[in-house]
Amino acid sequence: xxxxxxxxxxxxxxxxxxxxxxxxxxxxxxxxxxxxxxxxxxxxxxxxxxxxxxxxxxxxxxxxxxxxxxxxxxxxxxxxxxxxxxxxxxxxxxx
Numbered sequence: 001x002x003x004x005x006x007x008x009x010x011x012x013x014x015x016x017x018x019x020x021x022x023x024x025x026x027x028x029x030x031x032x033x034x035x036x037x038x039x040x041x042x043x044x045x046x047x048x049x050x051x052x053x054x055x056x057x058x059x060x061x062x063x064x065x066x067x068x069x070x071x072x073x074x075x076x077x078x079x080x081x082x083x084x085x086x087x088x089x090x091x092x093x094x095x
Contacts, residue, residue: 025066 003011039059046052 021066021069025070028062028066 043052043056
């Protein structure tokens with residue numbers, strides 16, 4: 001069974017996406033690891049406000065989104081049920 005030119009183009013684009021996402025995630029995790037001590041020291045001393053809640057959401061939601069993205073990029077979808085793939089796709093999009 002041969003692959004068409006469209007299949008090869010799609011696979012190449014997906015591989016490029018993985019190559020771009022991995023360094024971005026690595027840099028983001030490194031930044032988090034370097035600043036987590038000061039961040040939590042500040043957050044524990046401050047009172048709860050809307051800004052603090054928004055900061056926590058915008059700081060930690062990417063962990064979930066990156067984990068879902070890596071799951072979709074690196075998992076073998078042949079052994080997954082369609083429900084798992086649909087749930088992962090739905091949770092990582094804004095539709």
